[in-house]
Amino acid sequence: MDSGANALIVVSNRGPVSFEWDPANGRLRAKRAAGGLVNTLGPGARRHGALWLAASTSETDKQASKAALLADELVRFWPVPVSHERYHAYYDVISNQTLWFCLHGLWDTPRRPRFDRHWWSAWSSYREVNELFATEIDRAAPRGATVLVQDYQLALTPSMLARRRPDLRISSFIHTPWCSPGELSSLPDEAASEVLAGLADGGPVGFHSPRWAAAFDDCVKAVLGRAAATYVAPAAVDAGDLKKVAASEECEMERVALDEAVAGRKLIVRVDRMELSKNILRGFWAYDELLETRPDLRGHVVFAALVYPSRVGLAEYQAYSQEVLSLAAVINARWGTPDWTPVLLHAEDNYPRSIAALRSYDVLLVNPLRDGLNLVAKEGPSINERDGSLVLSRQAGAWLELGDYALGVNPFDVSQTAEALGRALDSSPERRSVDAGCLRRVAEMRTPLDWFDDLLNAACGSGSGRYPPEQLH
Numbered sequence: 298m299d300s301g302a303n304a305l306i307v308v309s310n311r312g313p314v315s316f317e318w319d320p321a322n323g324r325l326r327a328k329r330a331a332g333g334l335v336n337t338l339g340p341g342a343r344r345h346g347a348l349w350l351a352a353s354t355s356e357t358d359k360q361a362s363k364a365a366l367l368a369d370e371l372v373r374f375w376p377v378p379v380s381h382e383r384y385h386a387y388y389d390v391i392s393n394q395t396l397w398f399c400l401h402g403l404w405d406t407p408r409r410p411r412f413d414r415h416w417w418s419a420w421s422s423y424r425e426v427n428e429l430f431a432t433e434i435d436r437a438a439p440r441g442a443t444v445l446v447q448d449y450q451l452a453l454t455p456s457m458l459a460r461r462r463p464d465l466r467i468s469s470f471i472h473t474p475w476c477s478p479g480e481l482s483s484l485p486d487e488a489a490s491e492v493l494a495g496l497a498d499g500g501p502v503g504f505h506s507p508r509w510a511a512a513f514d515d516c517v518k519a520v521l522g523r524a525a526a527t528y529v530a531p532a533a534v535d536a537g538d539l540k541k542v543a544a545s546e547e548c549e550m551e552r553v554a555l556d557e558a559v560a561g562r563k564l565i566v567r568v569d570r571m572e573l574s575k576n577i578l579r580g581f582w583a584y585d586e587l588l589e590t591r592p593d594l595r596g597h598v599v600f601a602a603l604v605y606p607s608r609v610g611l612a613e614y615q616a617y618s619q620e621v622l623s624l625a626a627v628i629n630a631r632w633g634t635p636d637w638t639p640v641l642l643h644a645e646d647n648y649p650r651s652i653a654a655l656r657s658y659d660v661l662l663v664n665p666l667r668d669g670l671n672l673v674a675k676e677g678p679s680i681n682e683r684d685g686s687l688v689l690s691r692q693a694g695a696w697l698e699l700g701d702y703a704l705g706v707n708p709f710d711v712s713q714t715a716e717a718l719g720r721a722l723d724s725s726p727e728r729r730s731v732d733a734g735c736l737r738r739v740a741e742m743r744t745p746l747d748w749f750d751d752l753l754n755a756a757c758g759s760g761s762g763r764y765p766p767e768q769l770h
């Protein structure tokens with residue numbers, strides 16, 4: 298293999314695009330994937346002309362790759378083919394229902410988790426898919442290549458790869474929070490050790506916040522009895538790209554439509570995946586309490602919640618989505634009047650509409666139970682046009698960077714969140730302007746390319762015959 302090609306490889310479960318047939322001309326076309334990881338990784342991958350490996354269960358992806366179609370002009374896409382059955386076990390059962398829940402503290406403990414033989418069979422599939430990734434990277438990577446592995450879906454791949462290919466420079470990055478040793482101990486012992494060693498023995502492991510890096514290190518010490526090589530690299534917004542979308546005709550149309558619906562009232566906005574850890578229900582309960590305790594606000598405020606579908610195959614997400622929809626309806630029935638709808642709930646994936654809402658908010662509510670970073674907390678201040686305030690969970694990784702200029706909340710405390718929303722709505726124009734200026738400055742201090750460089754630098758301290766991993770510490 299030509300050593301110049303594929304010298305940089307990025308690897309993630311979800312790829313930068315999915316391919317679909319264009320009915321207009323019968324050709325394959327690329328559709329931009331949703332989600333923060335892709336936006337964070339994209340600019341660096343493009344700048345370096347990286348090869349991007351991601352899981353694919355679709356025949357169209359395979360055909361696109363055979364036809365050497367590019368994900369865009371600059372990134373090449375290498376699908377890692379996984380059967381539907383195996384993907385379900387690896388993605389739904391282990392990555393999302395087990396690891397995601399454990400890392401975010403989401404267990405409904407009287408019922409779940411349940412580590413039975415079905416779970417163990419899914420765990421085997423998780424191992425196999427991680428091994429498949431290692432095999433494909435091994436095939437794609439020339440000697441000495443740099444490999445950046447992303448996230449908890451691929452926690453075993455870094456060490457599997459390092460064992461096979463000591464010549465590679467590998468770093469991994471976890472976009473989620475990391476949990477405490479006590480929380481991790483709910484996983485079966487063998488699985489917890491495999492996940493920790495899978496990451497720690499495959500080069501340095503990065504996190505968005507020092508808090509998650511420290512928690513990972515605590516877990517490695519508690520379970521494996523040694524220290525881990527970690528690094529911290531908070532992700533950043535692509536302000537140029539955001540501004541381009543904000544200036545687009547589609548976004549402008551959405552902004553006009555939103556303006557009409559809000560009709561000069563104050564606007565609270567949230568933009569999230571329909572996701573349990575985003576704490577959408579408590580956000581609505583807080584708004585309900587605000588309307589109850591502050592009669593002066595009734596009729597004068599609208600809460601636009603843009604929550605796009607996510608992990609729709611999981612029963613927990615379907616049930617949560619139903620609860621969110623019914624709660625919004627209950628609040629509207631309770632407080633609404635013929636000319637005022639207190640909650641505008643949009644549960645579709647409409648990126649220009651989300652950007653229009655971020656341009657227009659008076660208050661942005663970001664109240665996750667726990668979050669690796671939360672990119673929306675940076676995207677909002679970067680493109681908001683009304684000196685809007687930020688109500689931010691102290692459990693979001695972004696709190697460390699933005700907390701000084703935001704109204705902090707304990708995400709479990711509904712009354713405190715209601716009070717913070719009220720204070721944000723009451724904030725004077727002078728206060729808003731100062732805070733919004735500071736938030737914007739902090740949000741734009743780094744770029745996705747800075748973040749990408751941090752991953753590259755971390756990888757450069759690994760590999761090149763420096764395996765076994767003891768030598769990395």
Ligand code: G6P
Nearest residue numbers: 311332333334448472473607608
């Ligand atoms: C989080 C995870 C990513 C994931 C994204 C969207 O940001 O850290 O790995 O891609 O959510 O979730 P999904 O399961 O739809 O890819």
